[in-house]
Amino acid sequence: MGSESENKSVLKEGFLVKRGHVVHNWKVRWFVLKPDRLLYYKYESGKRDSSHRGTIPLNNCNIICPYLEYENRPLVLRLQTSTSEEHFLEACKREERDEWAEAIGAAVQKLNPHKTQTPSSSQNKGSTSLQLHNVNLSQVVDSMYDVHTGIRLCSHVEQGSSYTNCFSGSAVVDWLVFNKLSLTRVEAVTLASALLDDGSLRPIGIRSADAQRNAALGEQFLDDSTALYCFSQSFQKRGSVKAEKSLSAVELSGKVVKRGYLLKQVSTPLSRVGLTEM
Numbered sequence: 001m002g003s004e005s006e007n008k009s010v011l012k013e014g015f016l017v018k019r020g021h022v023v024h025n026w027k028v029r030w031f032v033l034k035p036d037r038l039l040y041y042k043y044e045s046g047k048r049d050s051s052h053r054g055t056i057p058l059n060n061c062n063i064i065c066p067y068l069e070y071e072n073r074p075l076v077l078r079l080q081t082s083t084s085e086e087h088f089l090e091a092c093k094r095e096e097r098d099e100w101a102e103a104i105g106a107a108v109q110k111l112n113p114h115k116t117q118t119p120s121s122s123q124n125k126g127s128t129s130l131q132l133h134n135v136n137l138s139q140v141v142d143s144m145y146d147v148h149t150g151i152r153l154c155s156h157v158e159q160g161s162s163y164t165n166c167f168s169g170s171a172v173v174d175w176l177v178f179n180k181l182s183l184t185r186v187e188a189v190t191l192a193s194a195l196l197d198d199g200s201l202r203p204i205g206i207r208s209a210d211a212q213r214n215a216a217l218g219e220q221f222l223d224d225s226t227a228l229y230c231f232s233q234s235f236q237k238r239g240s241v242k243a244e245k246s247l248s249a250v251e252l253s254g255k256v257v258k259r260g261y262l263l264k265q266v267s268t269p270l271s272r273v274g275l276t277e278m
Contacts, residue, residue, distance in 0.1 A: 009034055009035060010032055010033065010034065011033040011034065011035065011103055011106075011107060012031075012032075012033040012099075012100065012103045013030065013031060013032045013033065014030070014031060014096075014100075015028055015029070015030060015031070015043070015092075016028075016029060016031050016040075016089045016090060016091055016100065017029075017089070017090040017091075018040060018087065018088070018089055018090075019087075019088040019089075019090075026073075026090065028043070029041060029042065029043070029053065030042075030043040030048050031089070031100075032052075033100075033103055033104060033107060034107075035058075035107055035110065035111075036057070036058055036059060036107070036111060037055050037056060037057050037058055038055070038056040038058060038079070038104065039052040039054070039055055039056075040052060040053055040054050040056075041053055056079055056081065056087050057081055057082070058104065058107050058108050058111055059082060059108075059111045059112065060081075060082035060108075060111075060112055060115070061079055061080065061081050061082065061104070061108050062079070062080040063077065063078070063079055063101055063104055063105050063108065064077065064078040064080070064178075065077035065078070065097065065098065065101035066097070066174040066177060066178050067088070067178065068174060068175065068178045070088075071152060073090055074152075074171065074174065075090055075091045075092070075093065075094060075096075075097045076088055076089065076090045076097075077089055077090075077091075077097055077100065077101050079104070093225070094170050094174075094225050135191065135194070137194060137195055137198050137200060138200075140176075140181060140191065140195065140200075141195060141200040141201070141231070143179065143181070144172075144175065144231075145231060149179070151167055151171060151172065151175045152167070152171070153165045153166060153167060153230075154166065154167060154171075156168065156205075156228050158205040158206065158207070158226065158228060159205075159206060161205070163204050163205060163228055163230075165230060166204055166228050166229060166230040167228070167229060167230070168224065168225045168226065168227060168228060168229070169192070169208065169221060169222040169223050169224045169225070169227040169228075169229060170223050170224055170225045170227075171225075172188070172192050172201075172221075172229065173185050173188040173189060173192065173223045176188035176191055176192065185223055188223070189221055189223050192221040193219070193220050193221040195221075196212060196220055196221050196229070197220070199232055200231070200232055201221075201229050201230070201231060201232065202229065202230060202231075202232055203227075203228070203229055204228050204229065204230050205227070205228040207222065207224065207226055207227045207228070208221075208222060208227040208228055208229055211227065
């Protein structure tokens, strides 16, 4: 009976990668979201440990999502507890990261109904209040192109075609929200659409080009990890900003079809796996 009641109190559970407190390495843990706390467990030999490894209290917890301080880990969210203890959690894809942020944010909001949460992906569904006539688009794109703090240029593969020195639509939205140029993802899409219409950004690949050609104004930019964009030719002549040095092993081996967590019977019990097709 107690076990059934305990299961009903689970709001969400699944794998995330957590940064260690003492040694800042990253390890896969099984997370269980309860109404007032987030528990995490080791998961080995196909089963979860009976006792949890740690607890993150959610009362007055602050959520930052996206959190882009880790250049090679763009899918991180940060939790800061009421005692200022920080926890960094990484998902295997953007949608999963945002689902966790939304679920945790909803739990925090129920614990603190009168407190306004820091803007995060859990608040991305409201109407936009961005006043584009107050925004200097040239300054925005200059900031995006900054060699130290700008958006990272990567290589992507779409339907068998390879593109270099580009970025996804969701990466643009993440960057705008994280750098507080937009409060929500909806506002960020509006701002990115203005940059697209202004010619500062241009679509590359089929998905983004079709959206710009067929969608209504303001909906031409896609907050999507498979829609690709790049800077205009005038910016590209300056040289690449934060361009990646080499293709990853997954990108070199073919098109990514699915990415996630699987258990495998080797020395490391749990690893992130990418499925590709040639």
